[in-house]
Amino acid sequence: MRVNMFQLAKSLDEALAALTDGCMLVVPREVSGVPMAATRALIRRGVKRLHLVALPTSSLQADLLIGAGCVETLETSAVSLGEFGPAPRFTAAIIAGAIKMKDATCPALHAGLQAAEKGVPFMPLRGLIGSDVLAYRDDWKVIDSPFGNSDPIVLLPAIKPDVALIHATMADRFGNVWIGRQRELATMAHAAVKTIATVEKIHDGNLLDDPVLAAGTLPGFYVESAVVAERGAWPLGLPDYYAADADHLAEYAALAATEDGFAEYLERYVYDKRAA
Numbered sequence: 001m002r003v004n005m006f007q008l009a010k011s012l013d014e015a016l017a018a019l020t021d022g023c024m025l026v027v028p029r030e031v032s033g034v035p036m037a038a039t040r041a042l043i044r045r046g047v048k049r050l051h052l053v054a055l056p057t058s059s060l061q062a063d064l065l066i067g068a069g070c071v072e073t074l075e076t077s078a079v080s081l082g083e084f085g086p087a088p089r090f091t092a093a094i095i096a097g098a099i100k101m102k103d104a105t106c107p108a109l110h111a112g113l114q115a116a117e118k119g120v121p122f123m124p125l126r127g128l129i130g131s132d133v134l135a136y137r138d139d140w141k142v143i144d145s146p147f148g149n150s151d152p153i154v155l156l157p158a159i160k161p162d163v164a165l166i167h168a169t170m171a172d173r174f175g176n177v178w179i180g181r182q183r184e185l186a187t188m189a190h191a192a193v194k195t196i197a198t199v200e201k202i203h204d205g206n207l208l209d210d211p212v213l214a215a216g217t218l219p220g221f222y223v224e225s226a227v228v229a230e231r232g233a234w235p236l237g238l239p240d241y242y243a244a245d246a247d248h249l250a251e252y253a254a255l256a257a258t259e260d261g262f263a264e265y266l267e268r269y270v271y272d273k274r275a276a
Contacts, residue, residue, distance in 0.1 A: 006175030007225045008202070012041040015227035018194050019163045022072075024051040026113070026161040026192060030059045030082075030236055032182040035167035035198045037232040040270045043068040051075065053161055055113065055184055056106035060236060060252060063087040064270070066099060067262050075102040075159075077109060084253040089262060103133050108140075110184070112159035116191035122155045129154065164192035167232045168218075169241055171199045175220020176207040182239065189222040198229040200241065 009015035016038060019025065028034060039061050047070050054062050054076035062079045065071050067089030079090040093099045104112075107127055115123035122141075128134055129152055134142065145151040166185050171177040177197045179185040189195040195218075207217040232238075235245035235252070255261035 006220050006223055008171075008173055008175075009225045009227040012038055012198070012227055012229060013045070015196055015198070015225045016041055016045070018196065018224055019047065019165065021047055022049045022051075023047075023162040024053065024160075026053040026055055026159070026164045026188050027058065027061060028055055028166060028182070028185055028188065029057050031239060032184060033167040033169075033179075033238055034059075034061050034233050034236045035165050035196075035229075036061060036234060036236055037229040038165055038167070038196070038198050039064060043070060043266070043270050048072075053109070053113075053159060054079070055188060056104070056109045059087065060249065063089045063256065066090050066093050067256065068266065068270075071099055073100040073102060075104055075109070077104050077106050081249065081253050084249050088253065088256040092259075103136050105131075105133060108133075108156055109159070110187065112156050113161075113187050113191040115156065115158035116160040117187055120158065122157050124153045125156055126153055159191065161188070161192040162194065163224075164188040164195040166195065167198045167229070167238065169199065169238065170201045170203045170207075171197055171223070171226040172203040172205060172207045172220075174206055174208075175223040175226060177218045177220070177223055177226060178203070178207055178213055178216055179218050180216040180240070186218050186222075189218055194224040195222050196224055197226040198232040199226055200228070200230055200232065200238070202228060 049072040050070050051073040052071045057078040058076055059081055079087045081087050111123040111125045139157055141155045142152050145153045168177050168179050207213050235248035237244035255265040
């Protein structure tokens with residue numbers, strides 16, 4: 001049962017108070033509004049042992065959290081810096097066995113969160129039959145369909161995160177958050193126990209009263225807290241708002257290729273709040 005306890009926070013640290021060591025945290029893909037300012041705040045706070053679920057992929061955010069020692073388990077279908085190459089701290093962690101990797105596919109992650117969203121213990125998915133990934137997921141069960149003979153189907157357990165962390169263009173003072181076309185953010189919020197949103201600005205009025213904006217609004221009923229973080233997705237982009245900082249991402253890829261370079265990046269862009 002959900003109780004609306006929305007709080008418009010005064011700072012990132014206040015908004016992120018519910019995100020503690022050992023949480024299962026779900027975050028969105030690069031093109032859906034990644035809460036990078038919040039990510040840097042979590043690293044500064046020294047959060048540990050996260051079970052990070054990236055829906056369905058991640059890039060800089062996961063690489064930073066892994067490199068900073070915040071992640072114990074990673075569940076996703078891919079981590080990459082895209083045109084800037086492999087994600088160096090993720091790659092190093094996998095080679096060293098420093099994190100537990102739960103390989104998944106994009107549809108499987110969506111299905112697991114949709115199960116939690118609907119309040120059911122599992123979700124069936126057919127497309128995994130015949131894939132190698134099944135061999136590495138003993139929590140995924142293959143059964144015969146009860147509606148047909150010799151008709152195998154995969155059952156995926158519900159993924160119910162403790163916290164969904166998102167970044168969006170705006171929220172209002174009632175906790176409603178405008179997510180526009182990024183509907184997977186709604187799935188994340190429905191599935192999670194709590195949702196924390198960083199936003200570019202506060203909307204003057206009630207988003208749900210606006211006939212144009214209401215359809216793209218996540219109701220405040222699902223939102224624990226929101227806080228203004230201008231350019232909060234930087235150096236990644238925010239759809240329809242600002243583009244990614246390609247020069248910065250190239251700099252990150254070069255520095256994070258080594259442990260010393262990654263430590264230099266953290267000091268320059270994460271621990272120094274003037275740059276973060």
